[in-house]
Amino acid sequence: MTRVLVRNPHSGDRRQSVRAKELATRRGFDVRDSTAPGNTLTLAREAAEAGAVLVVACGGDGTLNEVVRGVDEADCLDETCLGVVPAGTGNDFADNVGITGVEQAFDVIESGRERRLDVGMVQTANGDETTDPTRPFLNSCVCGLTAEASARTNPDLKKRLGIVAYVLSTMQHTRQFEGLQLDVRAGPNRDPVWQGEAVMLLVGNGRRFPGEQQRQANIEDGLLNVVIIERVPTIDYLSKGAADRLLGRDGTHLTRVKVPNLVVDASKPRQFSLDGEMVERRHLEASSRQGAMRFLVGPTYTPVPDELA
Numbered sequence: 001m002t003r004v005l006v007r008n009p010h011s012g013d014r015r016q017s018v019r020a021k022e023l024a025t026r027r028g029f030d031v032r033d034s035t036a037p038g039n040t041l042t043l044a045r046e047a048a049e050a051g052a053v054l055v056v057a058c059g060g061d062g063t064l065n066e067v068v069r070g071v072d073e074a075d076c077l078d079e080t081c082l083g084v085v086p087a088g089t090g091n092d093f094a095d096n097v098g099i100t101g102v103e104q105a106f107d108v109i110e111s112g113r114e115r116r117l118d119v120g121m122v123q124t125a126n127g128d129e130t131t132d133p134t135r136p137f138l139n140s141c142v143c144g145l146t147a148e149a150s151a152r153t154n155p156d157l158k159k160r161l162g163i164v165a166y167v168l169s170t171m172q173h174t175r176q177f178e179g180l181q182l183d184v185r186a187g188p189n190r191d192p193v194w195q196g197e198a199v200m201l202l203v204g205n206g207r208r209f210p211g212e213q214q215r216q217a218n219i220e221d222g223l224l225n226v227v228i229i230e231r232v233p234t235i236d237y238l239s240k241g242a243a244d245r246l247l248g249r250d251g252t253h254l255t256r257v258k259v260p261n262l263v264v265d266a267s268k269p270r271q272f273s274l275d276g277e278m279v280e281r282r283h284l285e286a287s288s289r290q291g292a293m294r295f296l297v298g299p300t301y302t303p304v305p306d307e308l309a
């Protein structure tokens, strides 16, 4: 009955991950440290293949993504239970399932409260060339203003507006931002959802997006949460009402749909962030595998999130 902690010793400020190692060792975990980028994937795959009953990722969202991919590569998502000890800079997924810190994460593990959560699957391609292998994602796939925006974003704005803060601050700095020409389709018949020029496309599995009246994303509904922010050349991104206009309170610049699968074609290769990993591609297909993984969740996690008053 092996329980394995797959640990990225370089996550976050490292202190949390050192503490996690102590706690895990005391509880009889087999602790395996990664030695290079990508190694947490291999360690998780090997642990699952060897029959571990539980594989826990210790790190940030990037580490958790690799661990889930590793267990999926071993074809063991049905057999191996998963967990997370949040020791990264960003721990969005852990936060979303009610896991708030290293010590508490071990209480959650001991509680054994397991849920079947959706796993996002994504496949990318570049026009006629070969298609990348399908891989899982847990939080989101984002196209458009992504990594380059985060460094400049004012933290207060970020807290208040989430991802829209990135859009605003980047648009303020990058007057020349070239819009994304996108064709977005969904459903078994690939029905048209949206076509036009966007600044950002967000596809979420376990991630909340701007303007949502919920504390957490729904990770059991078998649906992808899709938000498209339209490029609006007439907006003064520095003006006070710009966020409201982008958030679509007038209902025009923001498109939001929940769909089981999605196909996106850009007019040329663009940057996509797949759970934080950047690739430049022209085509993306995403789908939700409902209830595909067994995950240990915290006491505040609810399958259907409450609406905020």
Ligand SMILES: Nc1ncnc2c1ncn2[C@@H]1O[C@H](COP(=O)(O)OP(=O)(O)OP(=O)(O)O)[C@@H](O)[C@H]1O
Binding pocket: 008, 009, 010, 011, 012, 013, 034, 035, 036, 037, 038, 039, 040, 058, 059, 060, 061, 062, 063, 064, 066, 087, 088, 089, 090, 091, 092, 276
């Ligand atoms: N031993 C290692 N040395 C260098 N890089 C590693 C090692 N182990 C894992 N990685 C890489 O670290 C990245 C994941 O980092 P992780 O998410 O755990 O921490 P973080 O960057 O602090 O937090 P977050 O991603 O949540 O902001 C992955 O790209 C992974 O390949």
